[in-house]
Amino acid sequence: MGQDIFIKIKGIGGESQDSLHHGETEVLDWDLSVSQTSDMHSGSGGGAGKCTVDDFHFEHYIDKSTPGFLHYCLMGKHIPEAVLTVRKAGGASLEYLRITLQEIIITGVHPVYLNTMRVPRETVSLSFSRVKIDYVLQNMDGNSAGTVSAGYDIKANAVI
Template identity: 30%
Template sequence: MAANFAFIKIGELKGESQDSKHQGWIDVLNWSWGASNHGSGQIGSGSGTGKGVVQDFHFQKTVDGTSTYIAQNLLQGEHFPKATFELLKVGGKTPVTYYKVEFEQVFISSLAFGGGGEGGAFTESITFNFRKFKATYTAQTATGSAGESSSLGWDTGAHIEV
């Protein structure tokens, strides 16, 4: 099974990733993101009348040089113009970015610091919402190179595909 790595670039912040393709990005320890739709199957004859709601993006990273800037952004109520999240799959000669999400109008909505005892890393959990996103999935071929891709763009405020 191929190894996977995750990175995020928020605005012009300079992260501490040492990955050759992600210098200056933030190394992501774990992440979650999704959407939900409360259909109306219990009302009337159909179950597809609800509108999907995109959830905030959550990720965890080690405390680094971006930490105070992210906190400052949250406390001042400012937004970042964009953020880019990438999942990298290592399995062939060159790593493949197999999942990429580009966010626009990024607003940090939550920040929490934590630490591990006995030499564990000090981390922070960050949550942000956003106005628009474009997600792209790229398959990895049997030889490890990039294959076909598909994408979805969405405006969360207007509830329309972009």
């Protein structure tokens, strides 16, 4: 299944020409990883600790957003919000996943070109204090059938 993936980061424009995501950065792949410590295996009651949230990483073709990502990373400049949108490509394209990050600092910019690549790519890493995920259910007609959401404030260790 084809995917269209975009990220909108306030203050840093991309080159997307998509009618709904014009000026955003087109994303090739992304990664969000969280883990929870637990002592379930030790037989001591099964309590949970504070979760560990890794940086959000995404890869894109080097484009006009590259200097902005580098500048924000070098300066430690804060970004209020970034929104990643994933859409099923073709037909009745449904935007079915939205990840919203808030209070962001770019922690890494890694441009790379290998001779197997057609175009140079870049991996960008974002540290954030709040995350919200919205998943849109799809009915048999391909339309939205409701949304399931979850959010977390990492600094406050609280659900949002």
